Amino acid sequence: xxxxxxxxxxxxxPGGDHVGVMIxxxxxxxxxxxxxxxxxxxxxxxxxSANTGVSVLSNTAIRSTATARINITGFGxxxxxxxxxxxIQGNISAVDGDITLVGxxxxxxxxxxxxxxLASGQITTTGNAGFxxxxxxxxxxxxDVRILSETISLAGTQNIIAGDRISFxxxxxxxxxxxxxxxxxxxxxxxxxxxxxLDTTAATLELSDxxxxxxxxxxxxxGNSLVGEIRVGAAISPAGTSTxxxxxxxxxxxxxxxxxxxxxxxxxxxxxxxxxxxxxxxxVETVTGNI
Numbered sequence: 001x002x003x004x005x006x007x008x009x010x011x012x013x014p015g016g017d018h019v020g021v022m023i024x025x026x027x028x029x030x031x032x033x034x035x036x037x038x039x040x041x042x043x044x045x046x047x048x049s050a051n052t053g054v055s056v057l058s059n060t061a062i063r064s065t066a067t068a069r070i071n072i073t074g075f076g077x078x079x080x081x082x083x084x085x086x087x088i089q090g091n092i093s094a095v096d097g098d099i100t101l102v103g104x105x106x107x108x109x110x111x112x113x114x115x116x117x118l119a120s121g122q123i124t125t126t127g128n129a130g131f132x133x134x135x136x137x138x139x140x141x142x143x144d145v146r147i148l149s150e151t152i153s154l155a156g157t158q159n160i161i162a163g164d165r166i167s168f169x170x171x172x173x174x175x176x177x178x179x180x181x182x183x184x185x186x187x188x189x190x191x192x193x194x195x196x197x198l199d200t201t202a203a204t205l206e207l208s209d210x211x212x213x214x215x216x217x218x219x220x221x222x223g224n225s226l227v228g229e230i231r232v233g234a235a236i237s238p239a240g241t242s243t244x245x246x247x248x249x250x251x252x253x254x255x256x257x258x259x260x261x262x263x264x265x266x267x268x269x270x271x272x273x274x275x276x277x278x279x280x281x282x283x284v285e286t287v288t289g290n291i
Contacts, residue, residue: 003035010044010051010077018044018051018077023090026059032068036097043077043084049110051077052084053103058120060090064097064129073102076138081110085135087117095127098158105138113142115163118150130158134186137165143199144186147172154179159217162186165199168211175240181217183207188226192248195234195256203228209236216240223247230267232256232275251289 010018020041023030030037039062043051053074056062064070074086085103092099103116115135125131131154135144144163149171160182168174174181185192185205196206212220220241223230229250237259238244244260246252249268257275263282265271270289273282284291 001034004030004032004037006030006039007041009042010046012044012046014046015048016046017048018046018079019055020044020053020074020077022052022055022057023060023062024055024057028060029063030061031063031065033064033066034068036069036071037062037064039072040074042075043079045078047079049080049082050084051079051107052082052087053077054086056088056090056092056121058089062090062092064094064099067096068094069097070094070099072100074104076103076105076107076113076115078107079110081139082112083107083110084113084117085115087114087119088123089119089121091122091124093122093124093126094129095125096129098130098132098156099123099125101133102135104136105142108138110139111141113137113139114146115142115144117143117146118148118152119146120149121151123150123152123154125154125156128156130156132158132160132162134162136163136186143167147174151175153177154181160184164190164205166205166207166211167199168207168214170210172214174215174217176215176217178218180219180221180245181215182221182224183215184222184224185227189228189249191228191250192223192230193233194222194230195232195236197234209234209238212236212238213240219243219245221245221247225249229253229269232258235259
């Protein structure tokens with residue numbers, strides 16, 4: 001019933017990967033029933049790569065079998081490149097205890113300093129557990145949240161991924177079933193461009209149509225009440241949801257069409273939907289702008 005706390009800081013000797021906390025070894029499992037599991041790590045500072053804050057390797061597991069919460073927080077170190085905040089390749093599961101993953105990269109130089117990377121593992125909630133994943137990248141090629149070949153299956157009602165640069169690579173499958181799923185920028189006021197195949201536009205979270213197709217949910221919510229303008233820059237037809245919900249404090253505009261059964265828009269400013277949209281039911285609410 002007690003809590004589990006694991007913390008570490010990577011070293012600074014020449015050579016090797018200076019990881020703050022590494023969960024490794026085939027079959028290794030960290031498990032709790034009601035006591036929270038908290039893992040916190042900071043990568044080292046050395047002239048090498050992969051100074052990751054927290055690394056959970058393949059064929060390992062972190063499990064909450066009842067109400068225990070799982071909190072993983074990592075800060076990438078400084079080195080040549082690939083100094084991530086949190087890198088998860090193993091399996092994480094929970095029943096009624098929330099899963100929170102927060103990764104922050106700090107090295108401004110080098111490549112692939114991602115905040116949070118989920119790769120080739122599984123994340124599963126089977127009860128009321130919420131899921132929250134957030135990343136902060138550094139360097140020119142860093143991605144806040146990068147998900148590749150990962151299976152995420154969620155049963156709770158609060159499911160959020162937050163980042164200013166997010167990549168849902170091929171092979172990713174996010175399935176919230178009959179529950180909602182939200183994707184939102186980390187920084188208040190940031191714009192969102194839906195349909196864009198880039199990840200390079202300044203001050204903009206860009207999500208392609210293919211990335212949206214990798215999410216299954218009753219409601220796919222993009223943005224929140226602090227987001228800047230939402231633009232639909234190219235055609236989108238999210239295949240895994242019947243309801244697309246756009247939520248922003250700013251304007252909503254489009255040059256690409258939207259194809260979805262139900263569209264809900266909540267905006268603080270003007271809403272302009274003038275493309276050849278294919279929408280069965282639409283609901284639009286604005287605070288101060290025109291429709």
